[in-house]
Amino acid sequence: MTKEELKNTLTTINNQFTFEDGGEWLNVLVPYNALKSLATHLFAEPVFNFNYLFCLTCVDWRTHLTMVYHLTSLQWQHNLVVKVILNRDKPEVDTLSDIWKTAEFLEREVFELFGVHFHHHPDLRRLILTDDFKGWPLRKDFEDPVNMIKL
Amino acid sequence: MHEVVGTTPKGDFIINVGPQHPATHGVLHLVITLEGETIKKIEPHLGYIHRSIEKMCESLTYRQFIYVTSRMDYLSAHINNHACALCVEKGLQVDVPLRAQYIRVLLDELTRIASHELWWGAMAMDVGAFTPFFYAFRERETINEIMEETCGARLTMNYMVPGGVMADIHPAFQQKVKKFIQQYKKKIDEYNELVTGNIIFQNRMKGVGYLSPENAISYGCSGPVARASGVACDVRKRYPYDVYNQVQFDEVIETGGDSFARYLVRIGEMQQSVRIIEQLIDAIPQGDFQAKTKAVIKLPKGEFYQRVETARGELGVYIVSEGGTTPYRIKFRSPGFCNLSALNEMAKGGKIGDLVATMGTLDLVIPDIDR
Amino acid sequence: MFSLESIKNTVQNWLQLHVGASMALVIESILLGILVIILFAVLGLVLVFMERKVSAVMQIRIGPNRVGPRGWLQTSADTLKLMLKEGLTPDGADKFLFNLAPFIIMIAAMLIMIPIAFAKNFQIWDINIGVLYISSVASVSVIAILMAGWSSNNKFSLLGAMRSGAQIISYELSAGISVITMVILTQSLSVNEIIASQENGWWIFKGHIPAIIAFIIFMIAVTAETNRAPFDLAEAESELTAGFHTEYSGMKFALFFLAEYINIFIVCAVASILFFGGWMPFHIGNWQTFNHIMDYIPSSIWFFGKTFLLIGLIMWFRWTFPRLRIDQLLNLEWKYLLPISLANMLLMTVIAILKWYL
Numbered sequence: 055m056t057k058e059e060l061k062n063t064l065t066t067i068n069n070q071f072t073f074e075d076g077g078e079w080l081n082v083l084v085p086y087n088a089l090k091s092l093a094t095h096l097f098a099e100p101v102f103n104f105n106y107l108f109c110l111t112c113v114d115w116r117t118h119l120t121m122v123y124h125l126t127s128l129q130w131q132h133n134l135v136v137k138v139i140l141n142r143d144k145p146e147v148d149t150l151s152d153i154w155k156t157a158e159f160l161e162r163e164v165f166e167l168f169g170v171h172f173h174h175h176p177d178l179r180r181l182i183l184t185d186d187f188k189g190w191p192l193r194k195d196f197e198d199p200v201n202m203i204k205l
Numbered sequence: 206m207h208e209v210v211g212t213t214p215k216g217d218f219i220i221n222v223g224p225q226h227p228a229t230h231g232v233l234h235l236v237i238t239l240e241g242e243t244i245k246k247i248e249p250h251l252g253y254i255h256r257s258i259e260k261m262c263e264s265l266t267y268r269q270f271i272y273v274t275s276r277m278d279y280l281s282a283h284i285n286n287h288a289c290a291l292c293v294e295k296g297l298q299v300d301v302p303l304r305a306q307y308i309r310v311l312l313d314e315l316t317r318i319a320s321h322e323l324w325w326g327a328m329a330m331d332v333g334a335f336t337p338f339f340y341a342f343r344e345r346e347t348i349n350e351i352m353e354e355t356c357g358a359r360l361t362m363n364y365m366v367p368g369g370v371m372a373d374i375h376p377a378f379q380q381k382v383k384k385f386i387q388q389y390k391k392k393i394d395e396y397n398e399l400v401t402g403n404i405i406f407q408n409r410m411k412g413v414g415y416l417s418p419e420n421a422i423s424y425g426c427s428g429p430v431a432r433a434s435g436v437a438c439d440v441r442k443r444y445p446y447d448v449y450n451q452v453q454f455d456e457v458i459e460t461g462g463d464s465f466a467r468y469l470v471r472i473g474e475m476q477q478s479v480r481i482i483e484q485l486i487d488a489i490p491q492g493d494f495q496a497k498t499k500a501v502i503k504l505p506k507g508e509f510y511q512r513v514e515t516a517r518g519e520l521g522v523y524i525v526s527e528g529g530t531t532p533y534r535i536k537f538r539s540p541g542f543c544n545l546s547a548l549n550e551m552a553k554g555g556k557i558g559d560l561v562a563t564m565g566t567l568d569l570v571i572p573d574i575d576r
Numbered sequence: 577m578f579s580l581e582s583i584k585n586t587v588q589n590w591l592q593l594h595v596g597a598s599m600a601l602v603i604e605s606i607l608l609g610i611l612v613i614i615l616f617a618v619l620g621l622v623l624v625f626m627e628r629k630v631s632a633v634m635q636i637r638i639g640p641n642r643v644g645p646r647g648w649l650q651t652s653a654d655t656l657k658l659m660l661k662e663g664l665t666p667d668g669a670d671k672f673l674f675n676l677a678p679f680i681i682m683i684a685a686m687l688i689m690i691p692i693a694f695a696k697n698f699q700i701w702d703i704n705i706g707v708l709y710i711s712s713v714a715s716v717s718v719i720a721i722l723m724a725g726w727s728s729n730n731k732f733s734l735l736g737a738m739r740s741g742a743q744i745i746s747y748e749l750s751a752g753i754s755v756i757t758m759v760i761l762t763q764s765l766s767v768n769e770i771i772a773s774q775e776n777g778w779w780i781f782k783g784h785i786p787a788i789i790a791f792i793i794f795m796i797a798v799t800a801e802t803n804r805a806p807f808d809l810a811e812a813e814s815e816l817t818a819g820f821h822t823e824y825s826g827m828k829f830a831l832f833f834l835a836e837y838i839n840i841f842i843v844c845a846v847a848s849i850l851f852f853g854g855w856m857p858f859h860i861g862n863w864q865t866f867n868h869i870m871d872y873i874p875s876s877i878w879f880f881g882k883t884f885l886l887i888g889l890i891m892w893f894r895w896t897f898p899r900l901r902i903d904q905l906l907n908l909e910w911k912y913l914l915p916i917s918l919a920n921m922l923l924m925t926v927i928a929i930l931k932w933y934l
Binding site for chain 2: 079
């Protein structure tokens with residue numbers, strides 16, 4: 055499906071979705087409680103068949119966090135970027151690791167670097183940092199007086 | 206006499222493979238639950254070489270951050286640089302001169318061969334054969350010398366810059382590459398004789414570390430790992446960049462899904478790389494090696510994503526720009542990270558020896574996983 | 577002509593003449609002990625150097641070439657380094673067993689030296705059950721390995737030791753049966769008589785196909801028994817770091833290392849005795865002149881030549897093959913080697929009864 059077709063089909067599913075223009079691929083902004091149902095739909099529906107989650111990350115916009123999911127379909131070769139805006143003070147969202155297993159590790163990474171809590175994640179532990187580490191390193195307000203590079 | 210340390214309440218045996226262990230080729234730490242010698246569960250613990258390159262890049266300019274990325278997957282530094290350069294170019298919307306594109310693809314493929322060479326040697330060493338390691342380094346050395354002449358460095362080349370390549374190729378580059386390719390074709394046959402056909406090696410590899418196509422997709426595996434499970438995912442074919450759409454090559458796909466299939470895919474890829482190089486080496490057009498770009502690069506506000514095929518799989522560079530001289534947020538989607546996440550699925554139920562064979566064919570580079 | 581036998585006789589006669597028969601025995605025993613230890617040291621140095629050079633040739637390298645002429649002193653320097661290193665004992669280890677294990681493995685290796693004939697009439701003790709003695713003492717080394725692995729209190733060591741136990745005990749069967757296959761032919765367990773029976777041709781040529789099968793099985797089994805690649809599962813450095821000797825350092829490690837090479841020497845010596853006539857020169861039936869020419873080469877050179885050729889074969893294995901997995905290793909033994917060697921033994925018995933050999 056092309057960008058336009060994807061946009062139209064997604065609008066028919068739920069008219070709450072907003073779309074960001076520009077960029078290579080279609081960006082869809084989803085309320086955080088609608089993510090899980092949309093993801094299930096995108097994965098299971100044969101017209102979408104977004105079976106490959108190739109990037110999962112988070113962006114700190116200082117006022118809020120945005121989860122970014124890059125999806126592609128190996129069958130149809132179309133791409134979609136799903137974004138979820140989270141509350142910066144208490145970021146939480148449903149896990150997608152039961153749909154795409156790769157999300158398990160990627161979410162663990164986001165959890166410890168951004169402090170996003172993933173509901174129903176099977177094993178939400180620290181992956182990279184030590185257990186006693188304080189703070190969320192990839193957030194913009196993180197300050198480390200020792201190890202930071204400042205140019 | 207002594208208390209039994211490191212067992213779970215159920216009496217399973219837990220061993221720590223790494224962070225210092227010969228088979229992990231780096232500081233990967235795996236906590237393995239064993240029952241006898243059979244693996245019940247593998248938990249990777251990462252971060253021993255985590256330098257937070259993503260955070261570092263946020264304070265580096267678009268010209269500077271490319272050099273840091275050489276240190277991610279140091280075995281395919283060229284391809285990492287290439288990905289970043291392409292991503293910045295996408296934001297700037299500059300057209301790269303054809304000559305630069307040819308050079309980039311040529312160096313990418315040479316890097317791929319060098320990386321697969323090292324993998325081949327290290328993998329053979331993992332299953333207990335020492336000699337192939339030296340054979341692999343013999344050929345890798347030739348590539349490194351070619352790289353050194355043209356790029357000035359052997360491992361972290363930092364040769365690709367936004368807009369093209371940093372300098373023109375060395376005058377002897379084409380001739381040396383052609384000579385290398387001539388010799389190299391025979392060497393692949395030698396590899397097949399020494400390792401591929403060996404009955405012990407095949408027994409160690411066949412049916413080991415099986416990854417089904419569904420799992421390969423679900424775990425986000427890419428590169429040879431996914432292609433060995435029959436998943437066509439070569440970025441060079443699906444989303445061609447630079448001159449990959451102008452060259453003829455096959456996407457090597459095996460359906461076995463086991464370690465031997467992964468092995469065959471990589472051997473096949475070396476041959477395909479040779480094929481690509483042969484098509485391009487004589488056809489490098491004259492012209493500029495770099496497009497004109499401003500000294501201080503400012504990317505327009507927006508998000509840019511570029512994926513390339515490294516030797517290990519699909520590398521994604523995701524740049525979020527606020528319009529400044531440094532990226533607001535940068536994310537590297539590293540192939541090794543996702544491939545590693547499938548390790549538990551692959552090695553469960555096997556022996557420790559199988560784990561080593563599986564890890565060997567995953568071709569893990571730890572700085573790439575940790576970033 | 578130079579021969580070890582004449583030196584031995586001269587020393588013996590001189591001692592008996594000067595200190596009396598009983599005192600001579602005591603002094604001879606002490607001398608023998610010293611000689612065996614010297615032989616150990618020299619063999620260790622030579623074999624390690626040989627291994628490094630052989631591997632270098634196979635791996636398109638040069639190998640050690642700095643210390644001494646052509647690198648000959650490299651292994652001596654290594655030994656010196658190992659001797660100067662601290663022999664650590666891990667905190668959680670069972671200290672008694674931990675420190676005992678390297679000595680047991682060395683003593684076991686030393687004991688096997690007794691019945692081996694290094695040259696004509698040059699043997700420490702010609703026991704009439706020589707070959708049986710070798711087989712039985714060789715199996716003591718597994719105890720040392722299990723001891724080392726268990727007492728280290730290290731899980732990799734324990735896994736390595738358990739693998740080693742399973743492996744050595746299984747492969748001893750094949751090795752033993754191959755030896756018995758040849759004993760059926762020679763009809764003696766004494767090393768001297770086995771060698772003497774090959775005067776008109778080595779058993780590998782006279783024994784028809786069963787002897788060749790027995791030789792191949794013996795070589796495979798002893799490679800496994802000495803924990804050499806492709807059967808080095810007890811060490812399996814890419815899997816278990818260093819297996820049973822992970823925790824050993826300094827001279828204690830060196831003893832394990834040395835014992836491995838001594839064991840290789842011994843099994844190759846046994847193979848050369850059983851199949852290639854030990855010190856017996858290359859004789860062809862009744863070709864008197866040819867046999868006489870062959871006799872001019874000293875028997876010690878024949879013995880060491882054959883043994884080192886076989887050692888070279890085992891080193892070739894090591895640097896060519898990948899390692900087997902533990903279940904494949906045991907499958908190979910119990911499903912293939914053992915039935916084949918049993919059938920082979922039966923075949924050999926038929927040959928021996930019908931006297932099909934010369």
